[in-house]
Amino acid sequence: MGFLKKLIILAVLLGGGAYYYGRGLPRETVATSSIVLVAADDSVFQVARKVDNYPSWWTEVRAVRPLRGKRRESWEQNMGADGLVAVEVTQSIPPRKVQLRVINSEGDAPRAWGGTLTAEILESGSGTEVRLTEERFVEAPFLRIFFKLRGTHRTVDSFLSSLGAHFGETVTPRHAR
Secondary structure, three states, X not given: OOHHHXXXXXXXXXHHHHHHHXXXXXXXXXXXXXXXXXXXXXXXXXXXXXXXXHHHHOOOOOEEEEOOOOOOOEEEEEOHHHOXXXXXEEEEEOOOEEEEEEEOOOOOOOOOXXXXXXXXXXXXXXXXXXXXXXXXXXXXXXXXXXXXHHOOOHHHHHHHHHHHHHOOOOOOOEEOO
């Protein structure tokens, strides 16, 4: 058997194995992390709520632009290597809660992945607790592997660490059990 033929067989076996591994991973995941800040809850809410200011403090977001003609306030975020992600504000309860949902910027066609990011801002005895929950679904098995490799809490921890730094605080996100 020639080298090229062996290489093709190996690629098919590896691809098939990866596909079945990815299919075995859960379609839906939930990641929750929290931090406590000294900053006032209304200040924290204003920063978390203003999507257009994310590039100034959230290290994952390179740029944002508003999406016109949508039912809700919507934005397209340039997430650097992770590409463009369109989000809409689905809930805003000052100064306690803000929720974003991933949408298609082109219309309502199904996405390969998506979900919501919910920030809850709570007063606590030691300051302002910020609890961030990402509920995500991923359709494609190969994409499930990608999201698993990058880490379940990557987005929430990046958001919270960047938020703490914005307020001049060094924080370590705690993962919910």
